[in-house]
Amino acid sequence: MKRQDEEKLIQIAFGEGTQGLEAALSELKGDKESAEFLANYHSLSTDLKLLRDVPECQLSKERLRDAILASGLEKKTQSPAWLQWTWMPAVAAAIICVGFFLKQGGKSEPRIQFPSEIQASTIKKFPEIKTTPFVKEVDHGSLATNSDGPNILDSMNSLLEEARSQVRIKPERVSRATKVVHTPSFVSKSLHRADHSKIDPEIAQSSAKSLPVAAMNAPASETASAVSMDTTALEARALNTSVTPQPVPVVLISSSSDLESGASQAKEISNPENVLVGG
Amino acid sequence: MFLLAASLLLSLRDVQVTKELTEAYNRVRPSVVVLTFGKGKQAAGLVLDGRGLVLCHRNYLTSGDVVVTSSIGRSYMADLVANDPVSGTALLKARNWVEPTSSTLQFSNVSPAPGEAVYAVLPGQVIRAEFVGEAFGLTPENRRYIPLSELRFEHIGQSYGGAPLVNRSGQLIGFVSANLPNENASRGQLSKSVPASQFGATSQGFGPGTLAIAYATAPATLNRAIEAFRKGENTVRYPAIGVVCKDGFGGAEIVSARQGFPAAMAGLVSGDVILEISGKTVANQLDFARILWNSEIGYTHTLRVRSGSVEKTVSVVVAAD
Numbered sequence: 001m002k003r004q005d006e007e008k009l010i011q012i013a014f015g016e017g018t019q020g021l022e023a024a025l026s027e028l029k030g031d032k033e034s035a036e037f038l039a040n041y042h043s044l045s046t047d048l049k050l051l052r053d054v055p056e057c058q059l060s061k062e063r064l065r066d067a068i069l070a071s072g073l074e075k076k077t078q079s080p081a082w083l084q085w086t087w088m089p090a091v092a093a094a095i096i097c098v099g100f101f102l103k104q105g106g107k108s109e110p111r112i113q114f115p116s117e118i119q120a121s122t123i124k125k126f127p128e129i130k131t132t133p134f135v136k137e138v139d140h141g142s143l144a145t146n147s148d149g150p151n152i153l154d155s156m157n158s159l160l161e162e163a164r165s166q167v168r169i170k171p172e173r174v175s176r177a178t179k180v181v182h183t184p185s186f187v188s189k190s191l192h193r194a195d196h197s198k199i200d201p202e203i204a205q206s207s208a209k210s211l212p213v214a215a216m217n218a219p220a221s222e223t224a225s226a227v228s229m230d231t232t233a234l235e236a237r238a239l240n241t242s243v244t245p246q247p248v249p250v251v252l253i254s255s256s257s258d259l260e261s262g263a264s265q266a267k268e269i270s271n272p273e274n275v276l277v278g279g
Numbered sequence: 280m281f282l283l284a285a286s287l288l289l290s291l292r293d294v295q296v297t298k299e300l301t302e303a304y305n306r307v308r309p310s311v312v313v314l315t316f317g318k319g320k321q322a323a324g325l326v327l328d329g330r331g332l333v334l335c336h337r338n339y340l341t342s343g344d345v346v347v348t349s350s351i352g353r354s355y356m357a358d359l360v361a362n363d364p365v366s367g368t369a370l371l372k373a374r375n376w377v378e379p380t381s382s383t384l385q386f387s388n389v390s391p392a393p394g395e396a397v398y399a400v401l402p403g404q405v406i407r408a409e410f411v412g413e414a415f416g417l418t419p420e421n422r423r424y425i426p427l428s429e430l431r432f433e434h435i436g437q438s439y440g441g442a443p444l445v446n447r448s449g450q451l452i453g454f455v456s457a458n459l460p461n462e463n464a465s466r467g468q469l470s471k472s473v474p475a476s477q478f479g480a481t482s483q484g485f486g487p488g489t490l491a492i493a494y495a496t497a498p499a500t501l502n503r504a505i506e507a508f509r510k511g512e513n514t515v516r517y518p519a520i521g522v523v524c525k526d527g528f529g530g531a532e533i534v535s536a537r538q539g540f541p542a543a544m545a546g547l548v549s550g551d552v553i554l555e556i557s558g559k560t561v562a563n564q565l566d567f568a569r570i571l572w573n574s575e576i577g578y579t580h581t582l583r584v585r586s587g588s589v590e591k592t593v594s595v596v597v598a599a600d
Contacts, residue, residue: 248415250565251427251494253457255419262338263440264419266457266494272415273526276534277564278422279519279571 009034013041250275296396296407299447303398304405306449309350310384313402314357314371317343321402324371325384325443325451327508331355331376334384334505336441336454337362337369347373361513365418365425366496366504367441367456370513387450388502390428397430399442399455406439408432414494415565416457423517423600424568426497428453431490444495453495518574519600524564527552530585531567541595547584554590555583571597 011017012024021042028035250272254265269275310326312333324335324347333347340359347357355373362369391397391410398405409431416427432439444453507515521540524531530552536543547553553561556570557580574580576599583592 248413249429250415250417251429251457252417253419253494257338257440262438263455263493264338264457265460268459272565273528273563275417275564276422276523276525277417277424277531277568278523279424279568 005034006037009038010041013038014045299396300398300405300407303445303447303449304400307385307400307443307445307451308449309379311350311400311443313348314339315346315348316341317345322441323400323402323443325400326378327370327384327505329376329378329383331357331373331378332360332508333357333371333373334443334451334508335369335371336443336456337364337367338441338456340369345371347371349378351378353378361508361515363504363507363515364420365423365517366500366515367454368496368501368504368508370508385448385450386498386502386505387446387448387452388498389452390498391446391452396447397452398445398447399432399439400445401439401442406432406442408444408493411492413497415568416494416497422523423519424565424572425500426572427456427494427500428497430455430493430495432458432493433490439493451501452498453501455493455495458491458493516576516599518571518576518578518597520571520580520595520597521600522547524553524567526563529562530554531561531564540600541598545582545593545595547582547593547595548586550586552585553582554585556580 008017009024012019012021015021017024021038024038025035028038250269252267252269252275254267256265257263307325312324312326314322314324314333314335316322316339318341320339320341322335322339324333326332326349327334331347340362345357345359347355349355355376357371357373360370360372390413393410393412395410397408397410399408411429411431414427414429416425417423418425428444430444439455440458442455443451444455446452503517504515519540520542521537522542523534523537525534526532532552533542533547533549535549536547553567555561556567559566559570561567561570574597576597578597580595580597581592582595583590
């Protein structure tokens with residue numbers, strides 16, 4: 001069946017053709033396919049005519065908008081986009097909390113159990129602790145140094161004591177921030193700007209000037225360096241990676257204790273060449 | 280995702296750190312005792328042997344009685360037996376000591392590798408530190424050289440002075456004897472110190488809190504004291520020839536020679552520069568101290584000395600001081 005014939009049959013089925021339906025069917029008695037085609041379209045036309053007419057008002061945009069606003073759009077079952085990502089920081093925070101908890105647990109450490117009450121029925125004093133400092137035991141009259149002048153070791157001791165008192169007077173000048181070990185080369189610039197102040201060598205030198213000539217040869221300059229926390233050597237260590245072998249630092253242990261740790265105070269000596277060593 | 284991964288790694292690291300610390304503590308635990316001093320001050324000590332000899336740091340010593348409480352909770356009165364100012368150790372003897380022999384101290388004569396974790400034992404607590412390396416220590420009394428171990432502590436504010444220091448195997452390697460002062464301590468800000476970030480990365484992953492630099496008696500130093508104590512000697516002897524030296528720029532220049540000691544007896548005087556000891560070049564006074572430290576008492580050293588414009592060779596026998 002040709003396309004042209006189909007259109008003609010459709011027009012007949014919808015009553016638009018010049019020929020009536022019955023006449024057309026009688027003409028198509030021999031053509032079963034075309035007759036069936038015509039009958040289907042005629043049936044479709046009949047059904048369409050049976051549909052109710054849609055009021056014109058119901059086709060307006062305003063009515064459609066009002067209907068939408070009144071009933072609302074169908075809600076999506078999928079959660080909003082922002083909600084999809086909230087679980088990640090929440091999980092991260094939870095893991096951080098767990099990590100922190102574990103860390104705290106590690107620091108609490110196993111504790112030693114000991115009796116709550118210790119019975120100490122007898123009290124015995126310690127025997128007096130006697131130490132034999134090398135310097136103090138030196139026979140003052142037999143030193144192999146300038147016998148005309150005062151004893152060099154006494155001078156050195158007094159000089160060191162004086163230097164220690166300088167440290168105690170101005171503790172803030174000892175820069176703790178300069179003690180850096182195995183720091184990578186990207187060490188913060190603030191470190192370089194750290195307080196490079198030290199116990200002023202002039203203070204030690206002026207103290208030394210009041211000492212006998214015998215002590216002036218070495219101890220004065222030594223004191224100036226011994227009591228200082230010079231940043232130069234430490235920064236040199238800080239700015240070098242651990243790949244380069246570093247000189248072993250010289251540490252002078254003080255007899256005074258650190259308030260915080262209970263340990264003796266230590267001082268790093270920046271100029272080992274001026275350090276006096278006994279042995 | 281980055282936060283997640285970082286948090287996970289942090290947690291795993293902490294678990295590992297805690298595990299290592301606990302293992303180290305469990306190994307040393309049988310020999311740990313709590314020392315209670317006169318005014319209630321407590322410190323940790325370690326049982327040296329089955330006779331009830333207890334090793335501790337001399338900083339703890341005060342006049343008055345001391346009670347030793349063992350790891351299984353028994354308490355004993357104790358007496359001071361020995362006190363060595365050089366190594367900073369003291370030896371106590373617990374009276375009527377009855378404890379299992381398993382409580383005997385294990386000691387290591389080897390320093391840890393730089394970056395290795397070490398642990399300071401406090402009464403009822405163990406804190407972690409990092410071994411940094413060796414340091415050239417000088418005692419306050421006589422400027423004697425002692426090898427030190429340099430440490431970093433994360434727990435600023437902890438009173439770790441004098442605490443026994445053990446390695447991962449729970450073996451004693453020293454006592455925490457000194458630390459660099461915190462500049463803020465004088466201002467009442469004990470809890471503030473240098474941010475860990477300024478120390479750079481540490482192998483132990485310290486931070487982001489604050490770090491403290493401390494020094495402990497090195498195993499080599501402690502070994503001398505322990506050997507003497509185990510032999511029943513109450514005085515630890517260290518090698519000396521009786522001189523005080525400064526840098527002689529190419530040698531160790533004698534500042535003073537102690538009368539009656541080997542150097543003075545060999546004719547060495549102030550101004551002489553020691554250039555060589557038994558074939559070992561002495562570049563400065565630090566070299567001199569190191570060589571002397573490693574010498575056996577009684578050993579005869581041959582010294583090459585520059586006296587004025589003349590060089591001479593003298594023999595000195597290492598004495599004990």
